[in-house]
Structures are given as C-alpha cells and as structure tokens.
Amino acid sequence: MTTTTATNESVVIKTLAPNHFCLDQNLNPRVVHTIAKSLPWYGPKFSPHKVPNFYDVSGITENPEAFKLVVDTFAERYERMKEKPTKIAGFDARGFLFGPTIAMRLGIPFVMIRKAGKLPGVLVSSGEYVTEYSTDETVMRFGAIDASDRVVLIDDLIATGGTALAGFELCHQLGATVHEFAAMIELPFLDGVKKIHEYKDGLFKDVPCFTVVDCLTIGEDMGRDPIGEDVPRVVKAEE
C-alpha cells in the first residue's frame, strides 16, 4: 500500500503499510536527497560490526544543512499534530543526537533510554534484546515517564527493530503510551517495523512508525570504503 498525504507545503508523507509512514521522496525531493546523500556507509572491514553496509550518522551531524533538515522534519511533524507528544525518549547512543534538539523545539522533556550499567537511581529494564549485530539491555529511570505520557521514541536507524521494541517494552512497563516510533534511516529488508506491529499478537500494531530515508534512497554510491587492499583501519596522524 502506498498513499500520499500532504500535511503542509514542505512535508509530504507516504503510507507504506498501516501505521508505517515515510517522507515521500518524489514530493520532498530536496529534503530526501540532501539527507540520503549525507549518509555514507562502510563495508565490514571499515565498520565496528560485521554488517554489509554500516551507515555513518556523522555524515549528518557534520553537515549543518542536513542536520537541520532532519531535526526540522521531526520537530515540524510533531508541532503540527493536534494531539502532541508529552516526552521524547531517545536510544543510547545515536538517538541522543536528535532527540534533545527536537524535545527542546517542542518544549517537552527528553528522556534517555540508556544501555544497562550507565544510569544512577532506581531503574526499569527492557530485558535482553537482539539487534542486527549485538545483544543488549536498556534501562530507563523509574519515574522518567508515567501513565499520563505520550512518548515519541527516537533513534537514528531501525534495522531489525530489536532496539525499538526494547523502548516500547519500557514505555509499556511504565504505563505510558507510545505516540510514535521515529528513525531517520530504515533498512526495510530487515522488516523492523513489521516486527514492531506483530510483537506480542499486535500489542503495538496501532502505534505509527515514521522514517525519513531508507537504504535504497541512500544508495550503493554512498559506500566510502577506502580503495586499496592494505589501508589500515586505524592510522597514526602524521606529525
């Protein structure tokens, strides 16, 4: 299913499946192109994990125009909604790059979903979860969100959806409603959004998931592995 909805002049949303939305690349060509073409990827030899394409969010953070477009896209989306989120929760670590600025724009709190072993105080745990390349556990401070909250969960990228579901679990345990899950990049071939909507017999099937670009819009041409067999992974800076 693909339908298109114009919410204002600048941001047009495409429906990919029930409660699965993305920016329409044909109708927002400048935004999608600028963001997608600011996202390099590296192959396994030059990545921290053995995945075919590891996407590098620093292509966005080091490009002020692209960084602003990402933040504006999310912030304007929530500013325009009749029913607004009450909190933004971001995932350790790359969700921390976008969440705080969006929360500040909306004038609402930013809550950290932290990897286990980093937060003080009384905590709730997501339990163990599996990502595209690791097994982790996330925690949130007890009381950071409660049953009155409508929480936007935000991250840089959704792959298998394991990390996202850990955030859904935390919100669920604390009685809060997830307003939306949002990520800048989606890897659709890993079916992360489908997994969120099918989790526990559809417990979260009504929660919208919104993404901006995917691996196809980024494209194979964004591969940035150095050319040459002998290029080392870590180099010494020349004096």
Ligand SMILES: O=P(O)(O)OC[C@H]1O[C@H](OP(=O)(O)OP(=O)(O)O)[C@H](O)[C@@H]1O
């Ligand atoms: O959909 P999934 O398969 O769960 O993968 C997505 C997660 O993987 C990455 O985080 P990572 O765990 O590598 O942590 P980092 O931000 O500290 O690099 C990314 O920032 C997402 O949080």
Ligand SMILES: Nc1ncnc2[nH]cnc12
């Ligand atoms: N392919 C990928 N690139 C960057 N971050 C990721 N997190 C999970 N999968 C990833």
